[in-house]
Amino acid sequence: MIDTHTHLYLPDYGEDKCAAVDRALSSGVTMMVLPGVDADSIAPIRELHSLRPEATAMCAGLHPTEIHPENWRSHFEKIESELRSHPDEYVAIGEMGLDLYWDQSTLKMQFEAAEAQLDLADKLNLPVVIHCREAMSQMLDLMQARAGQLPNMVFHCYSGTGDDISRLRRLLPDVKFGIGGVVTFKKSRLPELLPIIGINHILLETDAPWLAPVPMRGKQNESAYIPYIAARIASELNLPIEQVDEITTASAREFFRM
Numbered sequence: 001m002i003d004t005h006t007h008l009y010l011p012d013y014g015e016d017k018c019a020a021v022d023r024a025l026s027s028g029v030t031m032m033v034l035p036g037v038d039a040d041s042i043a044p045i046r047e048l049h050s051l052r053p054e055a056t057a058m059c060a061g062l063h064p065t066e067i068h069p070e071n072w073r074s075h076f077e078k079i080e081s082e083l084r085s086h087p088d089e090y091v092a093i094g095e096m097g098l099d100l101y102w103d104q105s106t107l108k109m110q111f112e113a114a115e116a117q118l119d120l121a122d123k124l125n126l127p128v129v130i131h132c133r134e135a136m137s138q139m140l141d142l143m144q145a146r147a148g149q150l151p152n153m154v155f156h157c158y159s160g161t162g163d164d165i166s167r168l169r170r171l172l173p174d175v176k177f178g179i180g181g182v183v184t185f186k187k188s189r190l191p192e193l194l195p196i197i198g199i200n201h202i203l204l205e206t207d208a209p210w211l212a213p214v215p216m217r218g219k220q221n222e223s224a225y226i227p228y229i230a231a232r233i234a235s236e237l238n239l240p241i242e243q244v245d246e247i248t249t250a251s252a253r254e255f256f257r258m
């Protein structure tokens, strides 16, 4: 099993930087993809990756809620220079995207940052990890303007509707959907969307330290909890968990080319 979206490099995981990675390895997770949120993510992601190179993969990107008028450009420039200097060491650009839930006042800058990161993905031939919260129509507009030259994309922690899935597929037929702990929550609409998405387009993720799945809900999330998410997807889709593991692992390896 692969956790395609986990922030195990954050200080939340304590002094022993590898402990959470090692617990995940013990629970059957073979690989963890580490998305960045700003330029300050680069060093801790590099450090964790250097300690567990076989079990982790690096991304760099500027998250829409980390876009502040006074410094987003300098963060972007550092991220760009890191990616341009070591493109082969990175598996994706992200996380990046649009977020109108937390702060609508930065939308224009969010667009600029998203455009710049999509340009970079195009130049460096890297896939992108999308964070999109309450901004699907704006994201679709942005994608429409680049139709035909979009990089591969995963919508991490997918929170759109079934109609949004069709709209996304018209623009990017092989778009992937990151499914995490939310699928185990009582009021989640995600279980209804799983058959529409289909097992071949699902990537497993925790988004640790946030959004721990049931029965760990409320605790600090970590990649070791991926099996709870895989089990819930398996039961919703009437598939053996081994098949969910096999297919989502192959999809993640193909998407991130690892």
Ligand SMILES: [Zn+2]
Residues within 6 Å of the ligand: 005, 007, 035, 095, 207
């Ligand atoms: Zn994240």
